[in-house]
Structure formats: C-alpha cells, structure tokens
Amino acid sequence: MTLTFTLDPKLDPDLTSDIVRLWADVTNAGGAVGFVAPVTEDEVWDTADRQFAGVHPDGPDRLLIARESGTDRLVGVLFFESMRFDLMEHWRMLKRVMVHPDFQGRGYGAELLAEAERVAREWGLQSLRLTARGGLGLERFYARSGYREVGRVPAAILVAPGDYRDDITMWLDLR
Structure with a gap:
C-alpha cells in the first residue's frame, strides 16, 4: 500500500474524531505522544482541542495527515508547530508524530517524516525540531531520518511512580 498525504485538511468532526482515536490507539500501544x-x-480530547x-x-500551526491509498484510512498525523516568536520563525517544531499501531513496521513513519521535510523545504524553513521520550529507542528511529540529538534533559518526564525518562x-x- 502507498500513502496519500494531505496538508491542512479541513478539521471537521469526522477528522478530529479520527485523529483523537488514532492518538489514543498510539498511546495505548506504548507510543510517547503526551500520555x-x-x-x-475522552482523556485525549482536551489536549487535542x-x-x-x-x-x-x-x-501559525499546520497539520499533515497520511491516509492509506485505497482504504482512505487515517494512518499517520503530525503537527508543524510555530514557536510564535519572530526570532524562531525559520524553523518549526514537529508535534504528535504518530502512525497507527496497525501500520507500524511498514516504513510509514519514515514516509511521514520525509513528507514533513519536503513540505518544510518548500516553505523555505531552515530546520525542524522534535522531542522524544527516552527509554524507547525513538532517537534511533529519528536519526535514520536525518535528525540528530542536540539536547537531553535527564529524568524530565515522569511516566509512572519512580519511572523517569529523559x-x-x-x-x-x-540548509
């Protein structure tokens, strides 16, 4: 299967519900996307809104979605987030980089990141930034797409009593 990407789709009730459902599914499969x-x-809705x-x-922010060609099923999502600070308008933060668990391991995450890079270059951005929760090997995944680790805050994320992650x-x- 191939992916079809849409930048800035209309955020109608069906799409927002699909994104929230994907977000909960990713989290419940062990994904590090804020929960x-x-x-x-229901717990995801406040953050999603x-x-x-x-x-x-x-x-200031933009949405990129990926659908599986043929089925039109929502497979992946990411947000380009502005820092809302003029001195940082030359780059964007990628937030909520998610691929549905049913589709992981097929290279769709790398395709989603590649499309984000293509869009960012088209906009004339100089850089993209993202954060990852330590302890899951995510930095290796992002490194395969060209990202490099530039900072680490030890034990900044508390995921459970006594379980701190970088x-x-x-x-x-x-450039």
Whole structure:
C-alpha cells in the first residue's frame, strides 16, 4: 500500500474524531505522544482541542495527515508547530508524530517524516525540531531520518511512580 498525504485538511468532526482515536490507539500501544497508557479518547480530547486550535492553512500551526491509498484510512498525523516568536520563525517544531499501531513496521513513519521535510523545504524553513521520550529507542528511529540529538534533559518526564525518562531534543538541519 502507498500513502496519500494531505496538508491542512479541513478539521471537521469526522477528522478530529479520527485523529483523537488514532492518538489514543498510539498511546495505548506504548507510543510517547503526551500520555501514558491506558488512556481513553475522552482523556485525549482536551489536549487535542488545544492542538487543533492553532491549526490554520495560513498558520501559525499546520497539520499533515497520511491516509492509506485505497482504504482512505487515517494512518499517520503530525503537527508543524510555530514557536510564535519572530526570532524562531525559520524553523518549526514537529508535534504528535504518530502512525497507527496497525501500520507500524511498514516504513510509514519514515514516509511521514520525509513528507514533513519536503513540505518544510518548500516553505523555505531552515530546520525542524522534535522531542522524544527516552527509554524507547525513538532517537534511533529519528536519526535514520536525518535528525540528530542536540539536547537531553535527564529524568524530565515522569511516566509512572519512580519511572523517569529523559526528554530528548532532535534537530534536522534543512540548509
């Protein structure tokens, strides 16, 4: 199967529900996207609504979705987030980089990142940044797509009593 990407899709109730469902499924499969499993869709909605609020085709934040060609099923999502600070407008933060668990291991995450890079270059951005939760090997995944670790805050994320994880900053130079 191949992926079809859409930048700035209309955030109608069906799509927002699909994104929240994907978000909960990713979290419950062990994904590090702002929650710790188990999580319900109802618990994701408040955070999702805040994320959706900044999304507009002319900024400040943008949404990229991936659907599986043929089925039109939502497979992946990521948000380009502005830091809302003029001195940082030459780069964007990638937030909520997610591929549905049913589709992981097929290279779709790498395809989603490659499309984000293509879009960022088209916009004339100089860099992309993202953060990852330590302890899951995510920094190796992002490194395969050209990102390099540029910072690490030890024990910044508490996922369970006594279970602290590093907050890892990854950077992709587009120049």
